[in-house]
Amino acid sequence: MTPPKVIALEEHFTSPGLRALRGEKDTPVQRKLDDLGELRIREMDEAGIDLQIISENNPATQNLDAETAIKLARASNDVLHEAVRRHPDRFSGFATLPTPDPAAAANELERAVSKLGFRGAMIMGLTHGRFMDDKRFRPIFERAVELDVPLYIHPTPPHPAVQEVYFKEYLALAVAPLGFTLETLTHTFRLVVSGLFDEFPALKIIVGHLGETAPFLLWRTDNILGERAPMPRAFAEYYREHFWLTTSGAFSNSALTCSIAEMGVERIMFSIDWPFMSNRAGRKWMDAAPVSDHVRTLILGDNARKLLKLS
Ligand code: MN
Secondary structure, three states: OOOOOOEEEEEEEOOHHHHHHHOOOOOHHHHHHHOOOHHHHHHHHHOOOOEEEEEEOOOOOOOOOHHHHHHHHHHHHHHHHHHHHHOOOOEEEOEEOOOOOHHHHHHHHHHHHHHOOOOOEEEEOOEOOEOOOOHHHHHHHHHHHHHOOOEEEEOOOOOHHHHHHHHOOOHHHHOOOOHHHHHHHHHHHHHHHOOHHHHOOOOOEEEOHHHHOHHHHHHHHHHHHHHHOOOOOOHHHHHHHHEEEEOOOOOOHHHHHHHHHHHOHHHEEOOOOOOOOOHHHHHHHHHHOOOOHHHHHHHHHHHHHHHOOOO
16 A cells, blocks of 8 residues: 555544434535445545544534533544544544543544554544633543654634624624634643643644644744743743644635744645535645745655654
8 A cells, every 4th residue: 555645634534323313404515424435525526635533523522411512423433433444545544532521532533543554533623612721621532642653633613602792793703704713723722721731741732724823823823922921931832732724614815824934844744624615626725835845745745644654
């Protein structure tokens, strides 16, 4: 098996259990989310994407009651594993975790990585309104470090109270145009300030959408935060050491240039956010992006291969 050259890391599907629970309608996008075979592979081929690291679609199991979350996360991971088994050279997986029960989530992460061969897990933002810096979630980070796999922190709509105050009159802004970014940016910055990375110096976090504006903000946050929230190390040091960013849904040359300048070329990984964004559009953008061919190769696949230990 030749190693995959082009890897995309934020590519979604919907498992039958979660689809039924949410009563998803049969739309063209949902049909793509349902597919773990021909249709998905055809669109990968059209854009020269060798390997998708597949994950459940938002909101996964983060807001279910613990018992249902445990059951449906396990079923979701089993469905995905079966697809990976059928197409091992085209698909791999990030696990869905039943975060409402953190101990069970840690165990499911271990099962998904050790038994199913997944490369880490994706968490859809808030769990019943709580960010992951809440101490109750520590077992999940502890297990991720033990297994040496990254956790991908994915956007979800902001807390209802935030939506009410910030977006009531402009609901279109509450999701991908702005709300997702504010929610995930806040989430990742909270992880740093919480001291999580002092507790777990080997913890690896992936964030999509070129860091949800984090690279643009690093200087200012770093410059001011030191006085207000003293930490053993500078904010930007934690961020640059523990975070990897993907290009999911953010095909912007200027955002890419800023991300590379702040994070370094080894921390940026190609992704699409399929099927919400087009494989072809993402690949076309990356092929013309203002970077050297060497850097393009790192971003398209080499960085992901190293982080996810793919051969
Ligand atoms: Mn996504």
